[in-house]
Amino acid sequence: MIYAIRTLVGQEKNVARIIARNVKTSGIEVSSILVPESLKGYILIESSSKIDMQNPAFKVPHMKGIIDGEIPFDEVKTFLNPEPILASVKKGSIVELISGPFKGEKAKVIRIDESKENVVLELIEAAVPIPVTVNGDQIRLIQKEAD
Amino acid sequence: MVTKACTRCHRLMEEERCAVCNVTSSKNWSGFLIVMDPENSQIAEELNISLPGEYALRVR
Numbered sequence: 001m002i003y004a005i006r007t008l009v010g011q012e013k014n015v016a017r018i019i020a021r022n023v024k025t026s027g028i029e030v031s032s033i034l035v036p037e038s039l040k041g042y043i044l045i046e047s048s049s050k051i052d053m054q055n056p057a058f059k060v061p062h063m064k065g066i067i068d069g070e071i072p073f074d075e076v077k078t079f080l081n082p083e084p085i086l087a088s089v090k091k092g093s094i095v096e097l098i099s100g101p102f103k104g105e106k107a108k109v110i111r112i113d114e115s116k117e118n119v120v121l122e123l124i125e126a127a128v129p130i131p132v133t134v135n136g137d138q139i140r141l142i143q144k145e146a147d
Numbered sequence: 148m149v150t151k152a153c154t155r156c157h158r159l160m161e162e163e164r165c166a167v168c169n170v171t172s173s174k175n176w177s178g179f180l181i182v183m184d185p186e187n188s189q190i191a192e193e194l195n196i197s198l199p200g201e202y203a204l205r206v207r
Binding site for chain 2: 012
């Protein structure tokens with residue numbers, strides 16, 4: 001059975017660690033605690049039996065509340081295997097840089113390094129085309145194929 | 148101390164090399180999972196985790 005707990009955004013890992021420590025000392029049956037990166041402000045608690053969320057072990061700082069009801073395991077599966085960032089980006093795609101010194105600039109993908117998850121881009125608005133290598137999580141796809 | 152993740156088993160540690168797999172660890176990881184009871188955990192089974200501990204979901 002999987003339950004969700006609402007936490008302060010940015011404090012998910014701390015809450016998970018404190019709960020893990022509390023659970024160990026109080027002997028509640030919790031088999032794992034998951035902090036999905038794509039779900040900000042929530043952590044998921046897995047238990048083999050029904051657990052009482054009102055237990056003092058779940059009263060920790062930065063925790064905002066408990067979501068009623070269980071979460072089906074199929075929904076949790078999507079968080080366990082995050083799809084690669086560069087799965088939809090192709091050579092020739094138009095992307096926007098979302099962080100770094102060129103934030104907000106549009107660029108064209110000229111090469112993809114899948115093992116390092118890097119992309120080599122060419123800024124569209126630059127007067128001289130200069131290849132820029134950035135990390136895969138620094139870009140957002142705008143247009144899949146080149147015209 | 149920087150937390151690193153093993154590139155093979157995804158276990159989180161502070162050492163340069165994973166004590167279980169003896170491969171180098173990476174600073175570039177995301178997602179966080181604490182496994183306490185791997186035998187009764189569906190999540191641990193899905194990710195083939197057999198040892199309790201802290202894990203990353205994605206390691207580069």
